[in-house]
Amino acid sequence: MTPPVIELRSVVRTYPGEPPVRALDGVDLRIDTGEMVAIIGPSGSGKSTLLNVMGTLDRPTEGSVLIDGVDTRELKERHLCGLRATRLGFVFQSFHLIESARVLDNVANGLLYQGVARAERERRARRALELVGLGERATTKPPKLSGGQRQRVAIARAIVAEPSLILADEPTGNLDSRTSDEVLALLDRLNADLGATIAIITHDHEVAERVPRRITVHDGRVSELTGVGS
Amino acid sequence: MNASIDPTAPDARPRRSRLRPVDRVRTGLGGLASRPGRTLLTALGIAIGIASMVTVVGISSSSKADLLAELDELGTNLLQVRPGQSLFGDSATLPADADAMVRRVATVEDTAGIIAIPGDVQRNDHEDEPNGLSIIATDGRVSETLGLTARVGRVLGVGEQHLPVVVLGSLAAERLGIDSIEGGPTITLGDDSYQVIGILESHPLHPDLDRSVLIGESWATERYDIDPNHSTIYIRVAKDRVEVTRPLLARTANPAAPNEVDVSRPSDALEAQTKVDDNLQNLLLALGGVALLVGGVGIANIMVISVIERRSEIGLRRALGASRGHIRSQFVIESAALSTLGGALGIALGVGATAAYASSQGWTLSVPATALGGGVLAALAIGALAGLYPAAKAARLDPADAVRPHA
Ligand SMILES: Nc1ncnc2c1ncn2[C@@H]1O[C@H](COP(=O)(O)OP(=O)(O)OP(=O)(O)O)[C@@H](O)[C@H]1O
Numbered sequence: 208m209t210p211p212v213i214e215l216r217s218v219v220r221t222y223p224g225e226p227p228v229r230a231l232d233g234v235d236l237r238i239d240t241g242e243m244v245a246i247i248g249p250s251g252s253g254k255s256t257l258l259n260v261m262g263t264l265d266r267p268t269e270g271s272v273l274i275d276g277v278d279t280r281e282l283k284e285r286h287l288c289g290l291r292a293t294r295l296g297f298v299f300q301s302f303h304l305i306e307s308a309r310v311l312d313n314v315a316n317g318l319l320y321q322g323v324a325r326a327e328r329e330r331r332a333r334r335a336l337e338l339v340g341l342g343e344r345a346t347t348k349p350p351k352l353s354g355g356q357r358q359r360v361a362i363a364r365a366i367v368a369e370p371s372l373i374l375a376d377e378p379t380g381n382l383d384s385r386t387s388d389e390v391l392a393l394l395d396r397l398n399a400d401l402g403a404t405i406a407i408i409t410h411d412h413e414v415a416e417r418v419p420r421r422i423t424v425h426d427g428r429v430s431e432l433t434g435v436g437s
Numbered sequence: 438m439n440a441s442i443d444p445t446a447p448d449a450r451p452r453r454s455r456l457r458p459v460d461r462v463r464t465g466l467g468g469l470a471s472r473p474g475r476t477l478l479t480a481l482g483i484a485i486g487i488a489s490m491v492t493v494v495g496i497s498s499s500s501k502a503d504l505l506a507e508l509d510e511l512g513t514n515l516l517q518v519r520p521g522q523s524l525f526g527d528s529a530t531l532p533a534d535a536d537a538m539v540r541r542v543a544t545v546e547d548t549a550g551i552i553a554i555p556g557d558v559q560r561n562d563h564e565d566e567p568n569g570l571s572i573i574a575t576d577g578r579v580s581e582t583l584g585l586t587a588r589v590g591r592v593l594g595v596g597e598q599h600l601p602v603v604v605l606g607s608l609a610a611e612r613l614g615i616d617s618i619e620g621g622p623t624i625t626l627g628d629d630s631y632q633v634i635g636i637l638e639s640h641p642l643h644p645d646l647d648r649s650v651l652i653g654e655s656w657a658t659e660r661y662d663i664d665p666n667h668s669t670i671y672i673r674v675a676k677d678r679v680e681v682t683r684p685l686l687a688r689t690a691n692p693a694a695p696n697e698v699d700v701s702r703p704s705d706a707l708e709a710q711t712k713v714d715d716n717l718q719n720l721l722l723a724l725g726g727v728a729l730l731v732g733g734v735g736i737a738n739i740m741v742i743s744v745i746e747r748r749s750e751i752g753l754r755r756a757l758g759a760s761r762g763h764i765r766s767q768f769v770i771e772s773a774a775l776s777t778l779g780g781a782l783g784i785a786l787g788v789g790a791t792a793a794y795a796s797s798q799g800w801t802l803s804v805p806a807t808a809l810g811g812g813v814l815a816a817l818a819i820g821a822l823a824g825l826y827p828a829a830k831a832a833r834l835d836p837a838d839a840v841r842p843h844a
């Protein structure tokens with residue numbers, strides 16, 4: 208039996224301050240291979256904190272995060288980084304592209320910290336660009352791209368290493384509704400056709416409507432939304 | 438089913454994140470390539486520092502090389518022996534056969550002795566003020582031993598030893614107002630009148646000869662009641678044998694009292710003048726060092742700004758699997774590369790400036806390879822050092838914080 212792609216057990220994340228903020232307040236969550244999950248909730252509810260903890264960019268104050276059955280608390284920094292390089296893909300609201308680097312290099316950077324040789328990185332990056340429909344723009348630089356195209360480049364970078372889990376924090380937050388639809392359709396397709404496991408944070412209910420499994424976050428607590436048609 | 442207790446075990450520990458060495462360098466250089474203007478301006482500080490140091494070293498080295506070549510031509514293989522002082526502080530004298538003894542040393546090629554004669558030198562038709570000129574009796578070999586040449590007329594030959602004729606040193610001729618031998622100018626030494634048969638070229642190694650009037654030794658000893666012992670013996674030694682010959686000379690010239698003999702090398706006095714330049718050179722080098730320091734601080738500054746500006750790039754790289762060490766090395770390499778670029782630029786500028794100056798002075802260009810290699814290494818080290826703090830800052834950034842959109 209394969210373990211879940213990710214499992215959170217009683218995760219608490221407190222930000223120190225006066226008073227301290229309990230951004231995550233006892234979160235239990237489990238996502239299995241091939242799932243596509245929407246995480247919704249109002250601003251400040253703790254969605255980004257949840258995603259960062261899931262992505263090991265942030266460590267929980269209490270509780271544990273298991274990725275592919277590995278307890279991340281037990282990993283040293285270099286192995287944690289290795290885990291991010293190999294098992295996790297990130298998509299951010301603000302794209303995070305290196306503006307001076309070609310689209311191809313931006314995507315290939317998804318394999319940089321695995322120690323893959325450049326030729327191989329580029330070969331796989333081209334394939335990922337084909338998948339997101341930007342095969343023709345490999346040598347373009349990001350400033351020449353539209354917002355939707357940029358986000359597709361970022362998605363290509365997230366999938367190039369074929370991670371176990373793709374974490375997207377408001378991937379459509381900077382896009383108009385038509386391009387949002389395109390980007391969501393792309394994520395849908397990656398999930399349906401390639402079996403990619405994806406968690407999308409959004410506070411847009413319309414976006415969430417399209418996703419089979421929905422989780423809401425409220426004041427640092429999560430609950431499963433059930434019964435709403437997909 | 439098999440020996441493995443935990444089926445996830447082989448897969449349990451993820452591989453460490455890894456950045457190939459070429460990619461380490463490439464990521465370090467990428468940041469510079471993307472901001473060419475800033476890169477160039479920041480590198481300029483180091484470039485100026487290195488350029489000034491290379492120029493200082495280059496000019497000094499070129500001029501020294503030139504001086505040494507000149508000295509070589511004048512005779513670094515020329516030694517001189519003079520009487521020193523006796524144990525009781527009296528002026529000593531050289532034995533009469535000192536010249537002959539010294540000439541017998543195997544490594545000695547040639548010798549010539551002179552005798553200083555007390556007395557005033559005057560132009561016949563003038564009632565002159567004291568002019569500081571001295572009278573020297575030479576044995577006829579002196580021109581050959583020292584390589585003296587006549588600017589006007591001829592040098593004192595062996596055949597003219599017994600005649601009342603003189604040759605003037607260049608300064609002596611100037612002071613006496615004689616610049617030609619046409620019309621047979623004469624001068625007065627004591628009560629005697631002498632015909633001037635030649636004027637010597639100035640000789641930088643022997644300023645005392647420039648200030649002298651040369652008469653034949655045979656004439657002088659016959660005519661005047663003077664101490665016949667040599668006051669100076671010039672010794673030309675086989676090239677490259679100077680060091681072995683020098684310690685032998687005192688003992689050879691005066692076996693009875695070697696400690697009463699002064700042995701010196703006239704070219705040393707000229708070479709010593711370059712030591713004065715060394716002080717100036719050190720000062721200029723120190724100024725170049727300050728420029729380097731300022732350049733290094735400038736790089737550190739720009740790197741700190743760069744780290745702040747690129748926080749989202751750093752966050753992204755952490756998300757892609759970069760470790761703290763990877764981030765640190767990226768910025769140290771960037772900083773070192775920035776500085777090295779400045780160093781290379783500085784070397785080009787410095788060598789260019791040196792070449793221009795050297796050619797204006799008619800010198801051949803000489804920049805020591807150590808200055809070039811040292812310049813690049815210094816720039817590299819300064820850059821790496823300057824990058825340590827900004828790199829540590831970049832590595833310490835909290836990845837979760839760095840990926841958040843910032844105002
Ligand atoms: N670095 C931090 N230090 C202190 N408090 C923080 C920090 N980051 C987040 N918070 C607080 O934690 C809570 C959750 O923030 P988080 O960014 O996870 O919310 P979010 O659901 O992603 O909001 P949004 O929809 O606006 O992105 C908020 O109250 C926020 O102010």
Ligand SMILES: [Mg+2]
Pocket residue numbers: 254255256
């Ligand atoms: Mg958020």
